[in-house]
Amino acid sequence: MKVTKSDEKLKAVKKAGVVLKPNSSDMIDDFLEIKKHFINHGIDTILEKNSAKMLGFEKGLPLKELCKEVDFLVSIGGDGTLLSVVRNSFEFNLPVLGIHMGTLGFLTDVLFEEVDTFLTDLKIGNYKIDNRMMVECHVDNRCFVAFNDIVISRRTVSSMIKIKAKINGISFNSYHGDGVIISTPTGSTAYNLSVGGPIVYPLTDAFIITPVASHSLTQRALVMPADIEIEFKIKDSQGAVLLIDGQDTYEVADNTVIKVNIANKKAKLIHRTKRNFFEVLNDKLGWGN
Ligand SMILES: NC(=O)c1ccc[n+]([C@@H]2O[C@H](COP(=O)([O-])OP(=O)(O)OC[C@H]3O[C@@H](n4cnc5c(N)ncnc54)[C@H](O)[C@@H]3O)[C@@H](O)[C@H]2O)c1
Numbered sequence: 536m537k538v539t540k541s542d543e544k545l546k547a548v549k550k551a552g553v554v555l556k557p558n559s560s561d562m563i564d565d566f567l568e569i570k571k572h573f574i575n576h577g578i579d580t581i582l583e584k585n586s587a588k589m590l591g592f593e594k595g596l597p598l599k600e601l602c603k604e605v606d607f608l609v610s611i612g613g614d615g616t617l618l619s620v621v622r623n624s625f626e627f628n629l630p631v632l633g634i635h636m637g638t639l640g641f642l643t644d645v646l647f648e649e650v651d652t653f654l655t656d657l658k659i660g661n662y663k664i665d666n667r668m669m670v671e672c673h674v675d676n677r678c679f680v681a682f683n684d685i686v687i688s689r690r691t692v693s694s695m696i697k698i699k700a701k702i703n704g705i706s707f708n709s710y711h712g713d714g715v716i717i718s719t720p721t722g723s724t725a726y727n728l729s730v731g732g733p734i735v736y737p738l739t740d741a742f743i744i745t746p747v748a749s750h751s752l753t754q755r756a757l758v759m760p761a762d763i764e765i766e767f768k769i770k771d772s773q774g775a776v777l778l779i780d781g782q783d784t785y786e787v788a789d790n791t792v793i794k795v796n797i798a799n800k801k802a803k804l805i806h807r808t809k810r811n812f813f814e815v816l817n818d819k820l821g822w823g824n
């Protein structure tokens with residue numbers, strides 16, 4: 536399987552669109568400190584509308600309008616905030632920088648106290664942009680994209696769900712249990728990890744299909760090449776719920792066909808040059824040396 540690396544750089548480093556972790560109005564002093572560093576480095580910041588409303592002192596722009604105005608986006612919060620920024624801005628191809636002000640911070644690279652140093656590096660091109668796969672799901676004439684995962688989940692906790700699956704049009708499995716996770720390599724360390732799925736290096740062109748609480752001892756997670764299409768059909772169940780990065784939900788009825796494939800472009804994450812995935816595993820998952 537292919538691993539995609541790039542030497543891509545930002546076209547300009549003048550304007551940053553900032554999104555803050557929801558329900559965190561206590562972040563005001565930290566935001567002002569971060570903003571001061573951006574200004575000192577000659578980078579203007581514009582707040583996203585909900586973030587501005589939460590702080591209560593700037594007007595802010597709706598995310599889609601903000602994306603048209605800025606050179607890159609900055610997510611200040613945890614993994615959830617970064618996931619939502621990447622997913623909701625995906626159509627604009629903007630690189631996203633995650634400043635870690637959350638709890639785990641598996642995806643968010645730069646710590647609050649590192650912002651000033653990192654911006655010096657950003658201005659001189661000393662950073663990298665990772666191109667990361669997104670997964671796309673087509674259902675009922677709608678299309679959803681996810682950065683971590685799309686989960687086809689049972690609709691009621693009291694009953695199992697049955698999901699028939701085809702790969703490139705050919706039937707290959709019938710999942711019977713709580714549901715199925717279709718994860719990107721980025722999402723492999725999230726829900727997929729919790730249910731025993733494999734960790735996949737984040738720049739690999741592949742995706743993972745992992746059963747959740749399968750009622751069969753032979754079911755296992757599958758790592759698949761990026762160029763296939765998978766089709767799922769809910770059978771003899773009470774419908775299903777799709778979870779997009781664990782944040783958006785969509786209900787589907789029995790016999791609905793859900794097609795999943797890799798999005799035809801990638802999300803861009805801005806990282807420190809020194810960031811190393813294996814150090815992140817070591818640090819955040821406590822693997823030790
Ligand atoms: N049982 C589980 O482990 C479980 C259940 C539901 C959802 N999730 C995951 O939570 C994700 C949404 O994250 P959230 O922060 O919005 O929700 P959340 O606040 O419920 O947090 C889920 C946890 O997963 C971590 N996380 C998120 N993405 C990660 C990644 N790519 N690698 C490693 N850890 C990651 C977060 O830091 C947090 O600790 C979903 O995409 C799904 O993968 C996990």
Ligand SMILES: Nc1ncnc2c1ncn2[C@@H]1O[C@H](COP(=O)(O)OP(=O)(O)OP(=O)(O)O)[C@@H](O)[C@H]1O
Nearest residue numbers: 556612613614615616617619637638639640641782
């Ligand atoms: N746009 C969004 N839509 C729905 N939920 C969101 C959105 N942005 C953030 N959240 C949720 O807000 C919660 C807190 O945000 P976040 O994950 O950034 O911080 P955290 O949980 O402290 O950090 P971490 O994820 O690194 O452990 C998460 O449950 C996340 O899913």
